[in-house]
Amino acid sequence: MTPLKKSLHFFLCLLWLCSLPTVQASETGPDYVLDMDIEDLMTVEVISVSKYGQLLKDAPAAVTIIDREQIRNSGMKELPELLRLAPGMQVIRDEAGNWFASARSLFFDANGKMLVMVDGRSVFSQDAGSVIWQNQSFFLEDIDRIEVIRGPGGTTWGYNAVYGIVNIISRPARETQGFLADTLVGSDGNLVLQSRFGGQIGENIFYRLFLGGSDRDQFENPNKEPVHDMLKKRTGGFRVDYSPTSATSFIVEGAVHRSTDDYPNSENRHKNHFLSTTLSHSLTSDIDLEFQGYYNRSSDIYYKTDFDQGFAVTIEDSTAEFHIDWRTAVNNRFMAGAGLKYSVFTPEDGFAVDFLNNREVWHFSNIFLSDEYALIPDKLWLTAGVKLEHNSRSDLDWQPNIRLLYKSCPAQSMWLALSRALKMPDYRDAATYVENYPAFDQNTGEIRDITVTWTGQPLKNEKFTAYEIGYRAQLTPVFSTDIAVYYNESTNVSSYGYVEPSPDIYSVFYRYDNTSSAYGSEISFTWKPEGPWSATAAYSYLANKISYSEENYTEKTCIHRLQFHVNHRISDNLILNGHLYWNSEESIGSTILPEYLRMDLGVQYRLTDSMKLSLTGQNLLKKTHREIDDSVNTFYNTEIPRTLLLNFTVNL
Amino acid sequence: MLASLARAKNYFLFILLSACLLATHLATSLHAQSSKVPEYYIKAAFMANFARLVEWPKHNRNTTNLSLCVMDSTVFGQALNSINGKKIHGKNLLVSTCNSKTDFDRIQILFLNSPDIKARKDLLARCREKPVLTIGESPGFAQNEGMINFYKAKNRIRFEINRKRAEKAGLKISSRLLKLAKIVSDSKQE
Numbered sequence: 001m002t003p004l005k006k007s008l009h010f011f012l013c014l015l016w017l018c019s020l021p022t023v024q025a026s027e028t029g030p031d032y033v034l035d036m037d038i039e040d041l042m043t044v045e046v047i048s049v050s051k052y053g054q055l056l057k058d059a060p061a062a063v064t065i066i067d068r069e070q071i072r073n074s075g076m077k078e079l080p081e082l083l084r085l086a087p088g089m090q091v092i093r094d095e096a097g098n099w100f101a102s103a104r105s106l107f108f109d110a111n112g113k114m115l116v117m118v119d120g121r122s123v124f125s126q127d128a129g130s131v132i133w134q135n136q137s138f139f140l141e142d143i144d145r146i147e148v149i150r151g152p153g154g155t156t157w158g159y160n161a162v163y164g165i166v167n168i169i170s171r172p173a174r175e176t177q178g179f180l181a182d183t184l185v186g187s188d189g190n191l192v193l194q195s196r197f198g199g200q201i202g203e204n205i206f207y208r209l210f211l212g213g214s215d216r217d218q219f220e221n222p223n224k225e226p227v228h229d230m231l232k233k234r235t236g237g238f239r240v241d242y243s244p245t246s247a248t249s250f251i252v253e254g255a256v257h258r259s260t261d262d263y264p265n266s267e268n269r270h271k272n273h274f275l276s277t278t279l280s281h282s283l284t285s286d287i288d289l290e291f292q293g294y295y296n297r298s299s300d301i302y303y304k305t306d307f308d309q310g311f312a313v314t315i316e317d318s319t320a321e322f323h324i325d326w327r328t329a330v331n332n333r334f335m336a337g338a339g340l341k342y343s344v345f346t347p348e349d350g351f352a353v354d355f356l357n358n359r360e361v362w363h364f365s366n367i368f369l370s371d372e373y374a375l376i377p378d379k380l381w382l383t384a385g386v387k388l389e390h391n392s393r394s395d396l397d398w399q400p401n402i403r404l405l406y407k408s409c410p411a412q413s414m415w416l417a418l419s420r421a422l423k424m425p426d427y428r429d430a431a432t433y434v435e436n437y438p439a440f441d442q443n444t445g446e447i448r449d450i451t452v453t454w455t456g457q458p459l460k461n462e463k464f465t466a467y468e469i470g471y472r473a474q475l476t477p478v479f480s481t482d483i484a485v486y487y488n489e490s491t492n493v494s495s496y497g498y499v500e501p502s503p504d505i506y507s508v509f510y511r512y513d514n515t516s517s518a519y520g521s522e523i524s525f526t527w528k529p530e531g532p533w534s535a536t537a538a539y540s541y542l543a544n545k546i547s548y549s550e551e552n553y554t555e556k557t558c559i560h561r562l563q564f565h566v567n568h569r570i571s572d573n574l575i576l577n578g579h580l581y582w583n584s585e586e587s588i589g590s591t592i593l594p595e596y597l598r599m600d601l602g603v604q605y606r607l608t609d610s611m612k613l614s615l616t617g618q619n620l621l622k623k624t625h626r627e628i629d630d631s632v633n634t635f636y637n638t639e640i641p642r643t644l645l646l647n648f649t650v651n652l
Numbered sequence: 653m654l655a656s657l658a659r660a661k662n663y664f665l666f667i668l669l670s671a672c673l674l675a676t677h678l679a680t681s682l683h684a685q686s687s688k689v690p691e692y693y694i695k696a697a698f699m700a701n702f703a704r705l706v707e708w709p710k711h712n713r714n715t716t717n718l719s720l721c722v723m724d725s726t727v728f729g730q731a732l733n734s735i736n737g738k739k740i741h742g743k744n745l746l747v748s749t750c751n752s753k754t755d756f757d758r759i760q761i762l763f764l765n766s767p768d769i770k771a772r773k774d775l776l777a778r779c780r781e782k783p784v785l786t787i788g789e790s791p792g793f794a795q796n797e798g799m800i801n802f803y804k805a806k807n808r809i810r811f812e813i814n815r816k817r818a819e820k821a822g823l824k825i826s827s828r829l830l831k832l833a834k835i836v837s838d839s840k841q842e
Contacts, residue, residue, distance in 0.1 A: 033694060034693070034696065034697045034700060034734050038828070041694060041698055042809075042832055044689050044808065046689055046804070046809055175832075530734070572704065609826050609828040610827070652827075
């Protein structure tokens with residue numbers, strides 16, 4: 001279908017939107033806040049009576065906010081698990097301590113296309129081309145909220161924000177004062193200890209220090225063999241917030257993190273540390289400036305044994321970003337920014353791997369411009385923006401988007417978006433290296449040494465276009481809904497090809513001539529009546545098609561996901577919750593993601609003002625289940641057990 | 653090819669759009685709801701929490717009720733009705749409006765939300781020496797007049813507590829509440 005026809009369809013939608021009834025706001029308010037914990041009340045934004053501006057929930061994009069109350073009620077204790085709460089997110093646990101997480105995509109396609117940021121810093125690994133969750137530690141008590149945006153955000157966030165963005169925002173130091181200790185014991189062999197201390201210096205400086213560690217036992221495969229996925233993590237860090245005036249704030253954060261699988265015969269270790277400073281200043285009541293600079297150094301050592309130092313990869317990033325948010329007029333908001341990144345990729349040669357370049361330097365630069373104009377004040381907004389981005393290995397390219405938001409009345413809104421995003425190749429794809437290892441020949445049954453050369457050329461960005469439409473409404477005082485529908489198209493989708501110039505010597509190269517397309521939707525309903533009960537339900541659907549041009553082969557897959565959550569506040573101190581998740585089967589080639597139904601139940605009990613306890617049962621329906629299955633290499637098919645988690649928190 | 657997939661998607665999109673519009677037209681009443689909350693709902697919610705996190709002296713304890721008295725109830729909308737009758741530590745939170753007949757021996761919490769300084773000072777004089785938690789929302793209230801003052805920072809409601817004044821009146825404030833507050837003291841020496 002031509003772009004012209006598509007635009008015509010969007011204009012028709014717009015006409016329909018204008019026919020929506022306008023209903024006057026009434027006086028009934030949000031009674032649910034009257035049941036909230038006092039700590040949560042501190043975070044609620046207020047509007048003075050009868051003034052409605054543009055609310056976060058009215059962003060012209062498919063956004064889900066997972067706030068502190070939802071984090072607590074979910075019973076989840078690992079951040080990637082929490083992402084399941086956002087409809088459209090696909091979360092797959094493939095090891096005791098590792099997950100894939102992506103929005104609106106099949107699992108194998110998620111690499112490099114989901115951007116995850118913590119307080120403005122990207123935690124995306126440009127070596128692996130994805131977020132390695134086992135290399136991250138999160139202190140859930142100190143998280144303010146998780147924003148999950150499904151759909152591309154290339155204009156605002158740049159490269160690799162293709163399928164979505166996850167923004168993890170931590171609480172300001174002012175809110176995390178005093179001493180807090182948190183322990184978690186899981187029957188799946190997980191032990192976590194975290195502590196934090198927050199204090200104040202003078203009137204305007206607030207800080208916190210934290211220290212934590214976790215130890216995970218390995219899981220087993222269907223043959224009851226342990227799969228070597230144990231994980232030990234240690235982390236420590238700090239945050240300082242300095243706000244000399246109400247217009248200026250200065251935040252400094254830093255942390256050190258180590259994770260290792262500590263496996264005696266071939267250990268894998270990851271270390272990283274970062275330092276980040278953010279300066280925000282309101283120049284006038286209409287102009288906000290923000291500058292963030294951060295340094296991050298990650299190093300990974302793979303397959304270290306007593307005899308072999310293994311193979312090490314280090315990435316050092318220095319990033320500087322500047323944003324300006326300027327309300328130039330009552331109905332116009334202009335945003336712009338610029339960014340620079342200097343990144344050094346240092347892969348060392350190892351026992352079986354030889355890199356052509358053991359030090360590669362990447363430069364990144366970008367500028368973005370965006371404008372939001374109220375075509376009809378308080379009713380219709382048009383946002384248009386573009387990000388121009390360049391990196392030292394590929395051409396200057398652009399990521400534009402255009403969005404429309406229509407609010408027929410304060411209680412409902414509809415939005416449309418058209419965006420283009422790019423996925424740039426990761427450092428490993430771009431590097432040239434030779435691998436030498438023994439491989440098993442299934443025909444002859446013998447093991448032979450093979451040599452594989454990976455040439456990082458040609459290098460191209462994958463291009464991605466998304467057409468989205470969404471609707472949000474408070475349908476009745478207790479019932480609200482959020483719906484998003486999308487259609488995505490990708491070109492320059494990469495795949496590997498190889499030639500075999502001599503026996504057992506392979507040369508791999510990249511092709512960018514595949515295409516894929518997908519459409520799907522996410523629908524969620526929330527029920528929040530007066531009283532102690534509340535519930536949510538969400539359904540998401542994805543139909544994906546990928547066409548491999550060289551092999552003249554097309555693969556189609558569709559997946560469904562359904563989830564239900566129920567919350568019951570028995571008293572001020574006792575809360576019960578229940579969750580049900582259903583995933584349909586997904587199969588690509590020899591990998592199958594089996595269908596499963598999961599039920600979690602949780603209890604939270606506040607013992608005293610300073611102590612609380614939570615007991616959660618996860619995966620209660622089956623003794624074990626698998627979320628990913630490789631039908632060829634079956635050894636690593638991890639069985640996830642039924643688990644009981646006991647969590648005790650002291651806050652002095 | 654992509655064409656038939658696109659066509660199916662189009663029908664799918666339009667059916668979904670129609671369903672949305674139908675739902676909207678069928679909804680009998682649409683109430684204003686937003687992720688931002690009216691200011692006085694939050695203040696009512698905070699006051700219910702204060703009732704939970706403050707201890708009144710034994711000799712004054714109203715055994716069945718915790719009485720909250722406000723100067724101006726009109727700004728609250730439905731919020732006061734919704735907290736009226738809430739169970740706090742086994743007692744009922746009762747909300748009423750202050751007037752000249754109010755017996756301050758039977759009030760535990762007083763919300764002085766009137767811009768009239770003289771009216772506020774009159775009421776405060778009548779609860780002097782009594783264990784009444786006095787709450788206000790004007791600059792300097794906690795320093796000069798009462799015990800807790802609401803203020804706004806970055807569109808969120810915050811509060812200051814004059815701990816000394818509360819303790820002098822015989823009230824004990826939980827550490828959980830103190831931790832969230834900005835602690836202030838009297839602006840004049842005592």
